[in-house]
Amino acid sequence: MQLFRSHVLVCGGTNCTFANSEKIIAAFDKNLVENKLENEVKIVQTGCFGLCEEGPIIVIYPEGTMYFKVDVKDVQEIVQEHLLKGRLVSRLLQQSSEAVEGEYAIEKSSFFKKQMRVALRNCGVINPELIDEYIAFDGYKALGKALTEMKPMEIIKTIKDSGLRGRGGGGFPTGTKWEFAAKQDNEQKYICCNADEGDPGAFMDRSVLEGDPHSVIEAMAIAGYAIGANYGFIYVRAEYPIAVKRLQIAIDQAKAYGLLGDNILDTGFKFDLEIRLGAGAFVCGEETALMTSIEGKRGEPRVRPPFPAVKGLWQKPTILNNVETLANIPVIMLKGSEWFASMGTEKSKGTKVFAVGGKINNTGLIEIPMGTTLREVIYDIGGGIPDGKKFKAAQTGGPSGGCIPASHIDTPIDYESLIELGAMMGSGGLIVMDEDTCMVDIAKFFLEFTVDESCGKCNPCRLGTRRMMEMLDKITKGKGVMSDLDELENLAKDIKASSLCALGQTAPNPILSTLRYFRDEYEAHIRDHKCPAGSCKALLAYEVIEEKCVSCGLCAKNCPVNAITGSKKEKIPFVIDQDICIKCNVCFEKCPAEAIKK
Amino acid sequence: MKTLAELEAIRKRTFDEIGMRAHTDYTRVVVGMATCGIAAGAREVMNAFVSEIQKRDIADVNVSATGCVGVCRLEPIVDVIDKDGKKVTYVHMTPEKVAKVVLEHLANGKICLEYTLQEEE
Amino acid sequence: MNRNASGCMKKDGKDHLVEEIIARHKNSNGALIPVLHEVQDLYGYLPAEAQAKVAKEMNVPISEVFGVISFYSHFALKPKGKFKISICMGTACYVKGAGPILDKLKENLAIGIGETTADGQFTLEECRCLGACGLAPVLTVNGKVYGRLTKDDVTGIIDDCKRDEEEIVQ
Amino acid sequence: MITVTINNKVLKAKEEQTILQIATDNGIYIPTLCHMDGIHDTYSCRICVVEVEGARTLIPSCASKATDGMVINTASDSVLSARRNIINLLLSNGEHNCLACEKSGECSLQKIAYELGIETPAFIMESMDKATVDDSSVMIVRDNRRCILCRRCVTACNDIACNDVLSVGFRGSETTIICDNNIAMGESTCVQCGQCVQACPVGALTNRKSIGKARSWETTHVRTTCAYCGVGCQLDLHMKGDEIVKVTGVEDALPNKGRLCVKGRYGYDFIYSGERLTSPLIKENGIFRKASWDEALDLVASKFKAIIEKDGPDAVGGISCARSINEDSYQMQKLFRAAFKSANIDHCARVCHAPTVAGLITSFGTGGMTNSIGEMANTNMLFVIGSNMTEAHPVAATFVKNGKRNGAKLIVVDPRRHRLADYADEFAQIKVGSDVAFLNGLMNVLITEDLYDKEFVENCCDNWDALKEKVLEYPPKRVSEISGVSEEQIIKIARMLAENKPGMAMYTLGITEHTCGTNNVMSVANLQMVLGNIGKENAGVNPLRGQNNVQGACDMGALPNVYHGYQQVTDPAAKAKFEKAWGVEGLPDKNGLMIPDMISGLKTKEVKGLYIFGENIVGTEPDISHVIECLEAAEFIVCNDIFETETTQYADVVLPAAAWSEDEGTFTNCERRVSLVRKVKDAPGLAMPNWWIFKQIAKRFGQNWEANSGQEIWDNEIAPLAPFFEGITFKKIQGDGIQWPCNCIESPGTQILHLDGNFTRGKGHLMALDWTPPAEVPDTEYPFTLSTGRRLYHYHTRTQTGRAQGLNELLPEEYADISVEDAERLGIEHNEMIIVKSRRGTVTVKAQVSDRIPEGLVWMAMHYFENNCNWLTGRATDTITKTPEYKACAVAIEKIS
Structure with a gap:
């Protein structure tokens, strides 16, 4: 075993991989050899650090220096300067942080300062493709403890006491779920990991799978021991090739170490698992649909009860846990329920991972204690809204969730407070919207999503979502009438009440939530035929502000449909013919004098 | 199939190797690696630290590089900063001296006064 | 009219490969979807003959096989173009302007979502979140990611593909 | 027991009951569209939602088991609002035009919309793709514009009929019902049993034959027993006047529990055929002329009298009909035994079971x-x-x-x-x-x-x-x-x-x-x-018995060795019993001739007069050439039938008979269940019930039979004279039939014979048996084995199915099924005309190349006369029962050059 003085961790998460991190690794390999540093410095491909906006990211230990938006051509400089000479490459440090010693280190940056990494503890720290590195950070210790020191009921009690709740969105107490399944008298039981992360804009689970796959495997084995199951399935989206690959490597390694299979750690406990790929159906994130899909059928939800813990996969008791939920299990087992319960709020314990996106500076993945306020997330961690725009609302819970308006920005984030606001925790997607975002359009966007992703089994969801989308479409085109709003609300409530599964029951949430906080925007679309955010194309009217027009003619020159007339020579202000205008926004973009309004 | 004991062995061995990423309290060995330092043999000194630490299986020590401290005449310069932030600076270091510093200072907590700046001056 | 009397089936060169796939999965529960994944990898889509083969070999009604295929958007019933342009319509990308990029793509390629250009070169698809929200808005061309796009990038990306194609031809 | 409150009413209910079941049991109405009680639930329509106190959402009553103390409201404002919205959504897409819809009046959607006071859809969904009509199937019209995706048809096809043709395809608002891999129904593997049509609660699936025939409220329903095969399915005939406009299976009825096949559901209209025999016919100089009943019956009686007087009763033979009611077979064997004193009575069980x-x-x-x-x-x-x-x-x-x-x-x-x-x-x-x-x-x-x-x-x-x-x-x-x-x-x-x-x-x-x-x-x-x-x-x-009443015809003693109820004719006690009951003397006390011997007997002149009741023996007996030769040699042949057939051509007198549904009586299915066949119309023209015809002939032999209806024959003669049937009366079998033995009026019949190993004969007899090869095995000249049988869409020689609209389209001609291997070897293409020949005949027929056939086998049926397999089959028979070996003879096949 060779000791290296320095480790260069290169993010191998999807964002950074897409942004070329693999080429960066190759460049490092080449440069280290050229500088004869290959025996002193080790390159490690690791999981997501969270700051995806700034990727590709590399971190150099032992100092913990974090470099952002690293390009292949920067590698030489990093090797020469940092690794060889110990000097920071300050242009690659985060813009806001000053190059004061210590302050550039990963844990001291503002992005990480308010975070608390439990589920993501190993992401960006270990090489996910090496089981030894996972073991080095106490990996499989919890499984060992469970199998040798604890009875199943003690494990369940620990999880119950910790207050851990399902991180997939529902927030059901995990320990209680396990207890149901444990109490079922059945030879065959199953553990399923729900890694069908489908909310648009959410990638927490993928990051865990890519960065720390063994934590999920270990947790599933613990769960299996606790409820008496010896087989598990991990249902992953086919759209996550890196996660699938790393999971498979991890499973193979765990099998090779005897941490999966027969007689685990010589305790006689047997547990095995396999990966099942999703095939592009959002509804399969719903637990009964997921099971139906694993059974090889159309992923349509089933009626509950019976609950999966009683009759799940192939009618056998089955536990489904979300990736993030599982990732918490080993730590809870090692550090104890009290430690976990000490974080968070009264009813929402521990931390929660959010994928923060949209109109925010630090797009990425964050893990915060429950109860952190939205303001802290957006401004302290997220670095605020770009271009000095105003924060309008944050959308959580994806198509099942709702919006938190700016007026509630100081709400502490936990399960209950979000529900109270008409939003929901969901799996952890958090999309930030600024003044340019039209809330009717956002509601329509989510409805288009649910229309596409409704399984089509029950009538309210199959037809009702489409009807609601039609009505929203009408409104965004300025063809709505005021009575539509009541009709919409009424329909939304009935769909919520009568749909078969959670998808249908929550599909109206984006509408109900935006109607609750932004009814005036709806009314403006209907009554004034105006989109206050200037986003709904059909309602825009581009006009030249005469006083500001410098008669340069750039607008007319660039107009694709020749809708703008005027004279550069005679300095006559230009005019847009509304009948011809196709609202392509080109004139607005090209005008040097900001003389065009919409 | 691995046993719990084997698992612990893997844990310890690998942690020694990669533990620097964990950011717990470490004693830091900082080698001045500016041009002047390298010219004076800082690379060799640094490598010596790494291999000696590995040889003696000393945990909780990080070896890292830093830039020019500004006293080029004393290069290679090495700071050993303990967990409480107390700093000892060794100057004119050589690989041979490193062996002693590792054994005395890092392993046994006894400062090798003879190599420190104070002594030099 | 098919009256079940004749069960003759057309054979193609990949028949035995399909059989191999099925044989590998036959003993596992709920194997239909894993099998379809692999068969689609083989053909690039799921042609009717392959559906029939899977149905017969796995002893599943062909109606169920089709029901499953048509349920999941990952499975394709029609062959795709040489270049699969897939634009992310996840929330992050949408909020950051994926819509206008999609419009531009439609305009440039003169096809709608899910369609393939007449020359068989391009298929335009939308997908729900690649999880590359940090690079939003993004699209992929045959898996290659283009991020932080503006609608002005569209023409260039399509030209890139056309150039690649010419290089291959040459 | 648990207590629940529904709409303020406190009700007792069994544990494990759903809310819907409890409500239904207590007369509380909850509408549903998709529910199929006890069969399968998709829980998809959501119309049956109710409000349960404390529940977060509305609860589907079909899916939810009631719990003790549950407080339920089936018609609260929120429930009605949800239902109204769902119905509006369903009405808002597709075309739900009650004026044009077959289902109007019995449509669940229409009914619920009416109850909710919805006059027109509240809105129209414009963004949905327009659904279309699939008109490709012969029997079934799929109007997807009316489909509400309740999936009952899918359940019917997959879980009831298990034909696995229908499924749900696509997703979300694009979801549709598909056939196979989304091909037109007429092109699919659909066997057109119509179970899906029966399950459809709206007008999305309709029987083509019924379109425009009647509005639902104009029809009355008559329960009867199917005219095809030995299963004995219970049918509901939907009658407008005396026309059957539609047939459905009787839900929950035994034996079929609502299920029917393509023949049972769609093969009913042969009775209205213009080709029906409407008048007695007498052949003169080789040509049939119409005659009055008296003239025809007198002629039949006098001819038989003459033959019996001259050559004795053994010179006449009778073949009864396994498709007609029990009472007809009973009367015919009675005619032969009591009036003709002939033992020669048999029927087509001879050629099958x-x-x-x-x-x-x-x-x-x-x-x-x-x-x-x-x-x-x-x-x-x-x-x-x-x-x-x-x-x-x-x-x-x-x-x-x-x-x-x-x-x-x-x-x-x-x-x-x-x-x-x-x-x-x-x-x-x-x-x-x-x-x-x-x-x-x-x-x-x-x-x-x-x-x-x-x-x-x-x-x-x-x-x-x-x-x-x-x-x-x-x-x-x-x-x-x-x-x-x-x-x-x-x-x-x-x-x-x-x-x-x-x-x-x-x-x-x-x-x-x-x-x-x-x-x-x-x-x-x-x-x-x-x-x-x-x-x-x-x-x-x-x-599984072949013809609809072949069990019954056996039971009725249309066999040469037994009276009805399997009472041996050689048993003096039985003879005495029937002589007393029938008021006659000299009943034959020996076993009579079996069909093959009757037919051959015509040629050898041992048999001179043959009475053929409802059988087309020219098509169904082996070696057709031989059968024709024998019939041509006969002295006198009389046929009862409903159509002219290949056999009636050889008759001297043809008597027009009432068909199925034109007379009341009973069928006995293969599980020994005696079920009622009801009359819904009069026989056409002068056609009369068969039992009446036999009675009239008996009268001309000086016997006055009292019974004057099927019911009188059964209740007064058949039941009292056979212990097997003693407990069965018409009154008792108004609903489900009863399985014999049923020896007293209190008995519910016998579902399982030889219960607990108590065999009828005492101990079960284990016969030591050796294998023997078929009589004719392939050789170099005739290297193939021909095996025969029947196909789904036709029944025997098509006298019925050939006259039921659509069935000919479904199977328009005869085929010879051959193996892929043999076809390849002989260079025969699928659908190519080939020659199949045996030592007895040659037919030209279309080859159907199939991987379901093993090498060396040729398989054919007897539905079409010209290329009927029986031109080829041989006369080798089972040694004991003289049943022909239809399943094996040697043939050669040739390409037509």
């Missing part, structure tokens, strides 16, 4: 199916040998498929890989005619591996040692050589049989139509006794 009756009487003591069709869905083992059930007994096959889906093992043994084999756990493709060897092989394994039911064999059976000795001569190796089934598979099947009990054995004509037919039957009986599978529920030997 006579070996069943003989074999099972020998083995068990009673010649009927031991168990019942419904049990097939509940058993643990389904052993199907020599039976193409999905085509010949489609509704029985649905129960077999249900059984398989419910977890039973299915073993199919047949030379052809027919459709049922696709569902099987094991399919043994045996060589034609190797059944006894194969069955002995199975018993060999059971005995050598000590897997047989020792207790049953010892306590309930006799002749064990002889059987054992014989069976041990058939080790798997030898059996494999004879049957072509591998040793491993023989052993595997035997073990599977032993491991999965109780098990049912089913067979049809693949077993009986052999020179060793009776042995085959007894061999099946042996197997089931060795397994201990007799006298229990979900077990037994279960022959």
